[in-house]
Amino acid sequence: MLTLDNIWAAYGPVQVLSGVSLDVPAGKVITLLGGNGSGKSTTLKTIVGAVKASAGSIRFEDREICDMEPREIVPMGISLVPQGRRIFAPLTVMENLRLGAFARRRQEKSKDDFESIYERFPEIRQWLNRKGNTLSVGQQQLVAFGRGLISRPKLLLLDEPSSGLAPILVERLGEIIKKLKEAGMTILLVEQNVHLALSVADFGYILRDGKISMAGPTASLIGDGDLIRHYLGG
Template identity: 50%
Template sequence: MLKIENLNVKYGAIHALKGISLSVDEGAVVTLIGANGAGKSTTLKAISGLMQPSEGSIEYQGNNIAGIPAQEIVRRGISQVPEGRRVFANLTVAENLDLGAYLEKDKAVIKDNFVKVFNKFPRLEERKNQLAGTLSGGEQQMLAMGRALMSRPKLLLLDEPSMGLAPILVQEIFDIIKEINEAGTTILLVEQNAHMALSVAQKAYVIETGKIVLQGTASELRESEEVKKAYLGG
């Protein structure tokens, strides 16, 4: 479904991604793990059109989408849940969700999308008229995920969904990620919590200073001494 080859991204003089290659099969959960500043978020931003690669290809469903505007990427079926949630604090929950469906003109489809999101996140329905800025961190994460799902993506990019959440909420968010995947959405998950990421993914990549240094099945990486030492506290 997604194939990245020799992707290079530069921020001015900083070479953030140095020739990374990875692939995501349709229906899978693939995770990209690594320390802060390793290039995880930059990878997602390049896929979703928020950053322009200096070199390399990003092939999605057989077409190279590198350099295509972000709104066109969404139209093609890719949605991103940004790091830090980035909800619109001064808008209600319902208004935030509505913005996620901005490309959809059919009101019946939008209504159906609301029903699906509220089924997955009942707390959002309870708080639909509440300002997003007054929600707890966990609820804001649910809102950010719900907003991305309003466009019915085929591929969902998740950037650090567990960041800043209490352990009990982290488990809840990861249970929801599994549900979203089981309902048919392919997921590329960027996450510092390697233990949780490897528990839901089938395939995993480790990125360090802009380069992929390890890859394999999630179970292989769980058993890797390097991964245990660096990311699993082993």
């Protein structure tokens, strides 16, 4: 569904991605692991077009999207749930959800979209008129998922959803991802929490210094002693 081929990206003089290639097949959960500053978040930002790749190609459903703007990429069916959730604090939950569907502008269907979100996360219905900054971290997590899913994406990008979550919430997060997978969602999951990532993903990539240093089915990665070495950069 999504293929990155030899992607390079830099922030000014700092080279962040030095030739990242990876493949996300439809219906699978793929995880991208790596330490701090290895370029995981940048990879996701490059996919949605928020960071421009200096070289390489990104193909989504056989279309080259590397040179497109986020406002063109998002309606094609890619949705990014950003790191730290980044709920719009001065906006209500309802307004946050409406923004999730901003790029689609298919307002006639939006009622169904909202209903499907309430079905998945029934709690959200009670918070609709609350401001973003009055939500707890766990509540924000659900709203962030709702905001990401309301546009009915074909591909969901999750940027470290577990960061800042209490262990019990991480557990819930794992269940949410598994349920999405059962429903046929394609997911690219960036994580620092190796345990969580490997328990939900089918295939994993390890990113180190802007390059893929290791890749394989999660089953093989779990047993591999090299994982720790690659991950910690030892």
